[in-house]
Amino acid sequence: MQTSTLLAVLLSAAALAPAAMAQGPKPASPAAARKAPRTAFGQPDLQGLWTNATITPLERPTKYGERLVLTPQEAAAAEGDRDKEVANGLKPSTDLDKKEIATCEVKGFSGVDCGYNAFWVDPGTKVMRVGTEARTSLITSTPEGKIPPLTAAGQARVAQRAKLRATGKAFDGPEFLSLGERCILSFSSSAGPPMLPLLYNNNYQIVQTPDAVVIEVEMVHDTRVIRLNGKHGPAGVRQWMGDSIGHWEGDTLVVETVNLRPEQAFRGASGDVKVIERFTRIGPRQIKYDFTIEDPASFTRPWGGELAMTATKGPLYEYACHEGNHAMEGILAGARLQEKQGKAVGPAAEEEGGQ
Template sequence: MNKGLMIGVAVSLAVISTTAHSGESAGRRYQPPRLADGAVDLQGVWTNATATPMERAPELGTRRAFTDAEAAAISKAAIAAVEADARPSDPDKKIEATSSLPPVGNYNLFWTDRGMHVAVIDGEPRTSMIVEPLNGRVPALTEAAQRRIEATRVGRSNDGPEGRALGERCLLSFGYASGPPMLPVMYNSYYQIVQSPGYVMILVEMVHDARIIRIDDKHVPGSVRKWMGDSIGRWEGDTLVVETRNFRPDQSFRGSSENAVITERFTRVSKDKIVYRFTIDDPATFTETIKGELPFQSADANIYEYACHEGNYALPGILSGAREEEKAAAAASN
């Protein structure tokens, strides 16, 4: 990725972040391009990187939107942070003795791809991706979900590789990038959409996941559990609606159950923007339904292979360290 280009693009996006994109102006409805079968053309490379957090800051209460001035200030600060990260690392930098970071620092711009503009939906610079509950935060867990999640924490996560996170094992994207819902993390926030009759494929940059959405099909039996669930799509006017269920029990959103139903809506509102909306229905886990919205911006870029396992020494290192700790504990007890 050309990082200099990325900064330039991000600055441009920040400038226009508080204005409506082409096709979103009041009184004018955007006419999206269509494929030969009449379906709206969603194809291309898109990014959902944004300075808007998934959850709203508690002090903002039910405020769904920033003012234009607030949004501009957030973008300015985000751009300044990226410019600081882009400076060459100083190998001779002195740090405080209490710091846990190495002298050269942690991730710099080479590794990160954070959003530098506030997400704008319907002309509003949003304070959070979550719009329901109205406080913009993930709702409380049910008592049953609390017990279920606590039970999964019993035992050591370092007993074997299956106890580690899916991203560490290169099975799925880190965070919730692969989805559903598809949410940005600190880097690798590109998605490539490819359509063919009866199918939509979404290639996720992070860990190189590929979602296959079958159009106007039926869900597989509930006994069949898939990574990223079983996704069935349908067109409602110009909006692609995707319902996903049959998740594996070891994949979840904030502790959601394998019986969660997640519905996504993809609406192309301009040449360079798709509005992405999601709903999470999981009464076994959350006390309220979760709804969210964020934009996917077009990106003039390619998605390159994410070779997750190459040079991945962390996982064997973690497990080897745990075995050494066990040996030391056993020796101390004798």
């Protein structure tokens, strides 16, 4: 490029910079300047061991408003707080220390639900960085970084699930317990779609063939098989992790998943949810992962976000969880005790007002 042409380009970029800054930070570009490496059969190479562990939440804390990117000082402060939590978790503790049990240092848990402190979990110690941007939330599709409101049908579905637990029906039999408790699928949405980080075991291994992309998920040892350039099966055939069909758009793997089982509902989604995912290699050690959730029966509008999957050392160890695990006996013991006492449980208890 001639010097005069280069100068004109730089001046034009400088003139546009104030307007771009006024609009606020934008998600990182889906394509990097570098060319993605190729497999032996010519596809962009996503293979390897990756982690999406992060202390960045799915939804943006209100204090950040519509700001997507943390300042370096804010990112350092958040990571410093996490380091302190881990250090506190390493300290000796008293089993019957009521104050410790009440706080337990694991966000979202308290009281008898404090099964472990910060020492026993591994959500990561760093905020989510996509490219070089330290993010305030994983959700990027809404200005405030929040999941959009549920529809009336979605609210009713969530309320019904809450009622099951409130009446005790959730502990009547294993079929009412969560998929994670039953060791059928990962807790939360680690296996996906969408594939999102959680308290621990946030590792994945990707293997490619000319006809498929296979993702082994550490949590509960799930395996997703994404068929390339295929067609979805019948709508009546519901599968764990859904029916995923992928295709390449340049260096980006685009995956559409439908036909999820209704038991795998994510954040109030129905069994008719559609999830669109995009995997793009943006550096030697990073894949940018985008997801969009479309479910008019549950959410007032589509929503989604993006995060980074960062290269990590292996191997990926087996998560030796299996259906009908020994803890199931303890989980269901309360309902069995009620039966011995002549009290109704499950559907009958619901009819009697949950007594």
